[in-house]
Amino acid sequence: MMRLGKFLQCLIPALTLLIALSGATAGAREAGQPEAKAPAVDELAAELDLGQLIALAFKDNPRLRAAKLSWEAVIEKYPQVTAYEDPILRYSYFIEELETRVGPQEQKFSISQAVPFPGKLSLKGDIVAREAQIARLEFERQTRDLIVELKDAYYELLYITQAIEITRQNKDLVAHLAKIGTTDYAVDGTTLNDVFKAQSQLAQLSYDLILLTEFKEAETTRINSILNRPPEAALGKPKPTGYVPFKHTLKELYQSALDNQQELGISELQIEKSQKALSLAKMEYLPNFNLGFNYTDVGKAEPGPLGTLPDDSGQDAYGVDFGITIPLWFGKNSSRVAEARRKHEAAIYLKEDQENKTFSGIKTLYFKLQNSERLIRLYQDSLIPQAEQSLETAETWYKEKKGSFSGLLETQSVWLNFNLALQRAVTDYYQRIAQLEQLVGASLEVGTPSPGTAHKEGK
Numbered sequence: 442m443m444r445l446g447k448f449l450q451c452l453i454p455a456l457t458l459l460i461a462l463s464g465a466t467a468g469a470r471e472a473g474q475p476e477a478k479a480p481a482v483d484e485l486a487a488e489l490d491l492g493q494l495i496a497l498a499f500k501d502n503p504r505l506r507a508a509k510l511s512w513e514a515v516i517e518k519y520p521q522v523t524a525y526e527d528p529i530l531r532y533s534y535f536i537e538e539l540e541t542r543v544g545p546q547e548q549k550f551s552i553s554q555a556v557p558f559p560g561k562l563s564l565k566g567d568i569v570a571r572e573a574q575i576a577r578l579e580f581e582r583q584t585r586d587l588i589v590e591l592k593d594a595y596y597e598l599l600y601i602t603q604a605i606e607i608t609r610q611n612k613d614l615v616a617h618l619a620k621i622g623t624t625d626y627a628v629d630g631t632t633l634n635d636v637f638k639a640q641s642q643l644a645q646l647s648y649d650l651i652l653l654t655e656f657k658e659a660e661t662t663r664i665n666s667i668l669n670r671p672p673e674a675a676l677g678k679p680k681p682t683g684y685v686p687f688k689h690t691l692k693e694l695y696q697s698a699l700d701n702q703q704e705l706g707i708s709e710l711q712i713e714k715s716q717k718a719l720s721l722a723k724m725e726y727l728p729n730f731n732l733g734f735n736y737t738d739v740g741k742a743e744p745g746p747l748g749t750l751p752d753d754s755g756q757d758a759y760g761v762d763f764g765i766t767i768p769l770w771f772g773k774n775s776s777r778v779a780e781a782r783r784k785h786e787a788a789i790y791l792k793e794d795q796e797n798k799t800f801s802g803i804k805t806l807y808f809k810l811q812n813s814e815r816l817i818r819l820y821q822d823s824l825i826p827q828a829e830q831s832l833e834t835a836e837t838w839y840k841e842k843k844g845s846f847s848g849l850l851e852t853q854s855v856w857l858n859f860n861l862a863l864q865r866a867v868t869d870y871y872q873r874i875a876q877l878e879q880l881v882g883a884s885l886e887v888g889t890p891s892p893g894t895a896h897k898e899g900k
Contacts, residue, residue, distance in 0.1 A: 453696075485674075485676055488678060489678065491592065491595050494595060495591060498587055498588070499584065504583055505580070508584075512576035515573045515575075515576040522568075524561070525562075529553050529554075531551045532548070534548045535547060535549075536621065538740070544756075546758075548738045549738070552735075555703060558724060560724060564721040567717045568717045571711075575707050575714070578706045579703070579707065585703065588878075589875045592871070593875055594667065597660050598657065598661065600864050600865060602678055602692060603681070604864060605657065607857065608646055608650055609650060609859075609861050615646060618850065619639035619640055622758060661674075683867075698799050702799060705795055708792035709792060712788045712792060715784045715787075718785070719782055720826060724772045726774050730764065730765055730766075731763070732764075733762030733764070734761055734762075735760045736759055737760075769880055806880065809873050810873045813867075813869045813873060824859050825859045825863060828855050828859045831852050832852045835852040
């Protein structure tokens with residue numbers, strides 16, 4: 442019997458060839474370990490900057506980490522689908538030796554490699570490449586949506602903070618007026634009803650402050666959750682944001698969505714992927730191949746009647762195998778092609794639907810944005826200046842005994858409501874810009890801040 446070393450010496454050339462073919466498509470990568478969670482940033486308790494919050498969210502948010510790892514996982518599929526299947530090594534031991542002229546066959550070794558029809562592996566690689574691009578765009582979409590969510594919470598927190606300041610200042614003022622009203626009532630300078638109005642307005646402002654404080658805590662928790670911080674972690678005061686005119690036209694927004702929106706990019710890649718899958722399905726009509734090498738261990742032959750042996754007695758046998766698949770079941774293959782074709786057509790329609798929904802959403806948000814701008818200008822340029830002038834006049838008239846105390850309270854209330862409405866309009870304005878950025882898939886630059894929208898101190 443031939444020793445195993447002899448077989449290995451014969452097998453080395455075949456193994457070398459298979460390893461070379463495998464190495465052309467395989468790649469080894471270090472397994473990435475999850476990053477450690479970053480500690481809470483203390484400076485957030487002092488003052489909030491939107492850019493700083495976005496940077497922290499990008500670094501620490503678990504949703505983005507998961508999306509990035511999913512993208513990297515898809516990339517790892519490429520060397521898998523573009524490589525040959527593992528070769529098959531077979532061993533056969535003859536329980537009853539098969540006697541031949543040169544000797545009995547004792548055992549047999551063989552190795553074979555399946556080889557797809559040229560072009561199939563490259564198509565599979567193209568499909569995975571599209572999947573990797575889709576995963577990258579999905580990561581970008583998750584990042585974009587997270588930034589929009591963070592902007593929405595930041596501007597809401599800014600509004601609540603400004604509303605608390607305005608309400609607190611007015612509460613102090615109304616408390617002062619209530620004292621004046623009580624004093625004037627003692628000397629018949631005003632009516633008891635006016636005093637009750639002042640007390641009622643003071644109680645309402647106290648309730649509003651409690652409510653606004655609770656809203657602030659809710660928005661703080663919302664931001665902390667985005668930043669992957671403890672829910673009750675302290676957050677500082679957001680930086681005030683003045684009104685900045687929006688310079689983009691509706692046509693520019695439509696074009697930006699076509700160029701940049703991640704959902705439309707994913708839809709386009711889905712069309713390309715389905716087209717590659719259709720081409721691969723058509724190639725299933727073509728055969729695959731199988732290449733192999735075999736070695737048979739042959740023992741010494743028994744001497745003949747004359748005591749002679751064949752010259753090739755005990756000589757081992759070697760052979761090369763070649764196989765080919767027969768794509769005989771045309772019904773199965775035609776059904777596979779029909780399935781791929783319908784998925785390709787569906788991907789085209791889905792992209793059209795995504796475009797329609799995107800353009801409709803942009804149009805709706807653009808109208809709301811313009812309405813917010815009109816409200817900002819109305820309060821900033823007209824209503825608030827008039828309310829300030831009316832408040833000054835009401836104070837003067839009351840001091841000169843020409844106006845009523847209730848008129849002064851109503852004028853003060855109007856001034857308060859107009860200032861809160863202005864801050865609400867500015868907040869809605871920036872939140873809608875963020876929502877537009879979500880639809881167009883890109884940042885929307887605005888112009889120079891307009892004066893007059895920063896919070897004014899109460900009188």
